[in-house]
Amino acid sequence: MKTIRIGSRESRLAVIQSELVMDAIRAHHPDVALELVTMKTTGDKILDRTLDQIGGKGLFVKELDAALLEGRADLSVHSCKDLPMDIDPRIPLAGFTRREDPRDVLVLPEGVAELDNSKPIGCASARRAVQLRALFPGMEIAPVRGNVLTRLRKLDEGQFSALVLAAAGLKRLGLEGRISRYFTVEEMLPAAGQGILALQSRAGEDLSWLSGVLDEEGTWCAVAERAFVRALDGGCSSPIAAHAVLSGGEICITGLYVDEEGTAIRRTVTGPREQGENLAERLAGEIKEACPCLEK
Numbered sequence: 001m002k003t004i005r006i007g008s009r010e011s012r013l014a015v016i017q018s019e020l021v022m023d024a025i026r027a028h029h030p031d032v033a034l035e036l037v038t039m040k041t042t043g044d045k046i047l048d049r050t051l052d053q054i055g056g057k058g059l060f061v062k063e064l065d066a067a068l069l070e071g072r073a074d075l076s077v078h079s080c081k082d083l084p085m086d087i088d089p090r091i092p093l094a095g096f097t098r099r100e101d102p103r104d105v106l107v108l109p110e111g112v113a114e115l116d117n118s119k120p121i122g123c124a125s126a127r128r129a130v131q132l133r134a135l136f137p138g139m140e141i142a143p144v145r146g147n148v149l150t151r152l153r154k155l156d157e158g159q160f161s162a163l164v165l166a167a168a169g170l171k172r173l174g175l176e177g178r179i180s181r182y183f184t185v186e187e188m189l190p191a192a193g194q195g196i197l198a199l200q201s202r203a204g205e206d207l208s209w210l211s212g213v214l215d216e217e218g219t220w221c222a223v224a225e226r227a228f229v230r231a232l233d234g235g236c237s238s239p240i241a242a243h244a245v246l247s248g249g250e251i252c253i254t255g256l257y258v259d260e261e262g263t264a265i266r267r268t269v270t271g272p273r274e275q276g277e278n279l280a281e282r283l284a285g286e287i288k289e290a291c292p293c294l295e296k
């Protein structure tokens with residue numbers, strides 16, 4: 001059997017995530033030969049601007065897509081939350097993994113026990129900044145770029161009083177011990193897909209070696225959360241958050257949108273999980289009604 005090549009960003013977290021998927025493939029298909037192919041993406045190369053400033057979509061995926069299309073890789077492992085909405089039909093998503101902890105967390109500098117009000121809290125997205133302002137009124141909030149380990153170095157060098165990061169990334173990096181506070185998803189609604197890995201391959205390929213690796217719950221949630229973001233995209237480019245939770249056969253989706261005045265609009269919908277995509281679109285529709293700046 002041919003070797004399956006897994007394409008990954010070269011950051012430590014991306015490699016660990018790819019290795020998690022490789023371990024899962026090996027556990028279900030011990031005969032499959034696997035090889036890791038790492039590469040730098042645009043988002044890894046441009047480090048002097050925030051992601052919102054660089055703009056554009058797919059900052060972390062263009063190079064991975066090219067590798068799939070050219071046959072240099074057979075599977076891309078993505079953080080679902082970094083994955084753009086538009087997927088080239090030649091390289092469709094093969095599915096999603098089980099969700100790791102979806103929460104955002106606060107991390108203090110090494111050896112520091114309390115938040116120092118004289119320095120800003122660093123965070124990398126407008127979604128986090130908006131929700132942080134409500135949690136820490138009066139605290140300065142500043143952008144921080146780079147992969148997780150780079151951000152932690154900046155924190156430990158004294159540039160920030162704290163950072164907000166995803167629990168999932170820190171846990172996968174073995175850095176759970178750095179977490180000083182978990183925000184509930186009510187306090188800080190996560191990005192769509194946070195904690196879930198998305199797997200992408202080429203259309204028409206035999207993917208039997210992926211059986212057992214994909215997760216049904218993760219997939220219901222990822223599909224619904226992404227549908228919410230997709231339905232609001234194309235309006236003004238403002239922070240969006242979405243988080244779905246399954247209970248029995250039901251899916252409960254919470255969506256958050258921040259309008260141009262900085263007002264956060266947050267709504268929840270519950271229904272049969274099979275209708276997650278529809279429910280998410282309806283939720284987005286309700287939010288559009290409540291927000292005049294959005295195209296109807």
Ligand SMILES: NCc1[nH]cc(CCC(=O)O)c1CC(=O)O
Nearest residue numbers: 079082165166168169194195196
């Ligand atoms: N944008 C970077 C990124 N993409 C995915 C994760 C964490 C892992 C995940 O959400 O699955 C992170 C780091 C962070 O936001 O702290």
